[in-house]
Amino acid sequence: MHEVSICQGLVKVVLDELTQRAIGAGRLKRVRVVAGQLHQLVPDSLTFAYELLTRDTPAAGSQLDLRMPPLLAQCPGCGWNGAIEPPVFLCEACGAGVEITGGDELFVEALEIDDL
Amino acid sequence: MSTAQIHIHRAVMDDSLREAAATRAWLAERRLKMFNFIGSPGAGKTALLEALADALAGRLKFAVIEGDCATARDAERVAARGISAIQIVTGDGCHLPAAAVHQALADLPGGMDCILVENVGNLVCPAAFDIGETAKIAVLSVTEGEDKPLKYPGLFRKAGALVLTKTDLLPHLRFNMDTCRQAIRQINSAAPLFELSAKTGTGVAALADWLQAQTNPILQA
Numbered sequence: 001m002h003e004v005s006i007c008q009g010l011v012k013v014v015l016d017e018l019t020q021r022a023i024g025a026g027r028l029k030r031v032r033v034v035a036g037q038l039h040q041l042v043p044d045s046l047t048f049a050y051e052l053l054t055r056d057t058p059a060a061g062s063q064l065d066l067r068m069p070p071l072l073a074q075c076p077g078c079g080w081n082g083a084i085e086p087p088v089f090l091c092e093a094c095g096a097g098v099e100i101t102g103g104d105e106l107f108v109e110a111l112e113i114d115d116l
Numbered sequence: 117m118s119t120a121q122i123h124i125h126r127a128v129m130d131d132s133l134r135e136a137a138a139t140r141a142w143l144a145e146r147r148l149k150m151f152n153f154i155g156s157p158g159a160g161k162t163a164l165l166e167a168l169a170d171a172l173a174g175r176l177k178f179a180v181i182e183g184d185c186a187t188a189r190d191a192e193r194v195a196a197r198g199i200s201a202i203q204i205v206t207g208d209g210c211h212l213p214a215a216a217v218h219q220a221l222a223d224l225p226g227g228m229d230c231i232l233v234e235n236v237g238n239l240v241c242p243a244a245f246d247i248g249e250t251a252k253i254a255v256l257s258v259t260e261g262e263d264k265p266l267k268y269p270g271l272f273r274k275a276g277a278l279v280l281t282k283t284d285l286l287p288h289l290r291f292n293m294d295t296c297r298q299a300i301r302q303i304n305s306a307a308p309l310f311e312l313s314a315k316t317g318t319g320v321a322a323l324a325d326w327l328q329a330q331t332n333p334i335l336q337a
């Protein structure tokens with residue numbers, strides 16, 4: 001549901017980079033995005049939104065390559081750390097509330113372009 | 117033809133994050149706090165702001181920023197309680213953008229203690245967009261069902277306080293309060309939970325006290 005709004009931000013960043021780097025239409029092949037599991041993005045929805053929002057832009061036809069790092073947490077109580085499955089944010093060992101240590105990232109990692 | 121990798125490592129919503137940071141700085145300069153109320157359409161966010169207007173009268177001066185897809189009805193409702201309210205109409209937008217909130221700050225009257233923002237009715241999108249608030253306040257009504265926190269954990273995880281409203285309706289519903297509390301605690305074990313009815317006013321004082329304590333920590337000490 002929030003894939004479209006997040007994708008608007010994503011496309012903005014991509015188009016801005018293409019302009020700044022004077023990369024012409026059609027040269028962008030792939031956009032590598034890292035979206036940690038905390039964001040709970042549905043890959044198909046994001047891909048669909050990406051195709052729609054890049055249509056008729058210099059990024060049209062490029063592929064979205066989505067990496068979704070797992071949600072990692074640490075327990076302030078007993079020191080346990082490991083992967084957790086949303087929606088449960090509790091320590092596996094002692095049941096206390098955990099702190100997120102990974103899986104909350106959301107950024108464009110790289111652009112893959114045709115080298116002229 | 118070969119391909120080249122350009123590493124950019126740039127935040128997906130960096131312009132939005134910049135606006136949020138600007139709002140945070142604006143608030144800090146004025147020692148103002150801002151609370152972002154988020155919940156489904158019809159959860160009772162505006163009714164809660166109306167109840168808070170009464171509960172905080174003479175204690176805490178607040179202004180309201182309202183976000184809706186269309187109409188200024190909610191701002192008018194709040195203004196009818198003597199509260200300064202600014203309406204942001206988002207059209208198709210499912211959340212209040214950080215830039216729109218930052219722009220609205222300039223129109224707020226001076227002499228306020230805090231700003232209460234009612235985001236667009238939606239359990240998902242507003243939680244994903246930082247507007248520079250001091251804390252998000254998740255608003256869930258008992259008519260929505262006790263499993264909603266587990267289905268939409270994003271908001272409940274990020275919330276600095278949680279409100280369970282319309283508790284006056286509990287006698288008419290099959291709603292297990294303990295199941296709901298448990299669900300909330302699995303996601304967010306730390307944030308205070310306020311169970312209240314905006315209609316009868318039961319429990320609103322506890323939230324009002326919390327808001328006051330957050331806003332004027334020195335006066336409370």
Ligand SMILES: Nc1nc2c(ncn2[C@@H]2O[C@H](COP(=O)(O)OP(=O)(O)OP(=O)(O)O)[C@@H](O)[C@H]2O)c(=O)[nH]1
Pocket residue numbers: 155156157158159160161162163164190236237238281282283284285312313314315316
């Ligand atoms: N019984 C009861 N009804 C309530 C309570 N709070 C709100 N309502 C009713 O719930 C409906 C929606 O309330 P609103 O305050 O408009 O809800 P909202 O979250 O602001 O809605 P949107 O801004 O449209 O997303 C109205 O008919 C209110 O009268 C409550 O505590 N108890």
Ligand SMILES: [Mg+2]
Pocket residue numbers: 161162163190234
């Ligand atoms: Mg409302």
Ligand SMILES: [Zn+2]
Pocket residue numbers: 075076077078079080091092093094095096
């Ligand atoms: Zn533990």
